[in-house]
Amino acid sequence: MKPVAIVAGYFVGNPLGGHVLSILHWLAGLRALGFDVVFAEHHGWPDACWNPATQTSSDDPAYGIGELQRHLHTIGIHRWCFVDAHGTYHGLGKREMWTLCRQSEVLIGLWTVTWLEEFADCRRRIFIDTDPGFTQFAMSPAPAPPRMGYASPLGFHEHFTYGARIGRADCPIPTHDLTWKPTRPPVSLDLLQPHFTPDAQYFTTVMSWTSRQPIVHEGVEYGQKDVEFWRFADLPSRAGPCFEIALAGKRAPREQIAAAGWRLADAGIVTATPWTYRDYIAGSRGEFSVAVNLEVKTRSGWFSDRTAAYLASGKPVVVQDTGFSENLPCGEGLFAFRTIDDAVSAVEEIARDYRRHCAAARRIAEEYFDAHRILGAIVGREGSETCES
Structure with missing residues (x-):
């Protein structure tokens, strides 16, 4: 019998291309390590389920559940659980989740969205911080245990982060007395094959203009990508009209951005599925992207799962340094x-x-972002290596 790995994440509520693909890398990677993988999700908050077909948010999980089932099937995973806003269990029932949690070898919590009371019976709980700074700044100074819909890092035994510099003297992100071990966004290399496109004109990226309110910590304000973008808005006039942004965000000043020489793509089309997202990357010359202001200002060492996908696709990337260099x-x-x-x-x-740079991009993905190595290091399986070097 295969050991059970439960992955708690946020899929049904946000069934969009790059986000979904980042989860699939975790699930496919754990399956390749020999686990019987189960996905679990709590709705999180009222009206949390986004339906891109109707462009609305509601408590109805039907669209997201359909996408979840379809994409899990493509990677050979068939067991899942979603708890909706009414407390109804879809997929696996509550009793089945209790049993699986008691049997599981490991629970991996992606982000802070999903916590089920059954998780307390998992003997090994690992928290993955994909948004360094946002996670820690949101934690209460007073210890707050997990609750339905909020997976407090304090409810886990081990903590990994995409912020490789958290804990350094010059990084202001608080640790809350937890040991944050560095890791990287895993890439299941079978899901992303290299595509050599020498005639491709545009360095592209997928960008949310401003998805959150600024955070103020100890008197310092930390913002989103909109803050950093204007520092580099003149790039097309310097390097040529070879930059395109699949831009999301109702408040994004599209006319002003286009006037500066940037080509704009429809983010809704690009991110409709993991495969439209993958194809957009595959058809690009490479990636150019600024980073979130918080990650730049804190020098967190954060590295994007999107940029890892470009590298795995054999695309050279030019991305703003957060300390990852x-x-x-x-x-x-x-x-x-x-x-x-x-x-x-x-x-x-x-x-x-x-x-040469395309070949180097894929080589970096294979050496530094291979899911087999990264996830093996996290769960302690053969083929692993540390991400500290």
Whole structure:
């Protein structure tokens, strides 16, 4: 009998391309390690289920459940549980979840959305912090245990983070006396194959203009990507009209962005499914992207699962440095920039030998983001390696 791994996440409520693909990497990676994988989700809050077909949020999980079943089937996973706003269990029932939790080898909590009372019976609980800073700043100074709909990190035995620099003296993100071990966004390499497209014109990215309110911590305000974007808005005038953004956000000043030379794509079309998202990346020349202001200002060391997907697809990336350059090889396939001059130089360097940088991008994905290695390190399985170096 295979050991059971329960993954608690946020899929039904946000069934969009890149987000879904990031979860599929975790699930497929754990399955490849030999686990019987079960996915679980709590609705989280009222009107939490987004339906891209109707562009509405409600308590109705039907669309998201349909997407969940369809995409889990493609990677050979068939057991799942969703608890809706009325407390109704879909998929696996409450009693079945109790039994699985008691039998499980590990519970992996992605983000803070999903907690079921049954999870308390899981003998090993691992929290994955994919949004460093947002997670820690939101934690109460007084210890707050998990509750239905909020997976407090304090309810877990081990803690991993995409913020490789949390705990450093110059990183202001509080640790709350927890040991945050660095990890990286895993990529199940079978889901993303390299595509060499030398005739592709645009460096692209998928960007949410501002998905959250600014956070103020100890008198310092931390913002979103909109804050950082304007620092580099003149890039097309410096490096040429070769940049495209699949831009989401009702308040995004699209006309002003387009006037600065940026081409805009419909984020709704690009992110309709994991596979439209994958194909958008595959057809790109590479990625150019700013980072969230919080990650830049805190120097958290955060690295994007989206950028990892570009690398795995064999696409050179030019992304704003959050401190990740301390732990990842930069200068071939992967370029970290701090200034607009850095970004221009990176684009020019990629143009000089595009094939070499494409090959380097895929090689970085294989060496540093392979789900087999990353997830093996987290759960303690063969083939693992540390992400600290």
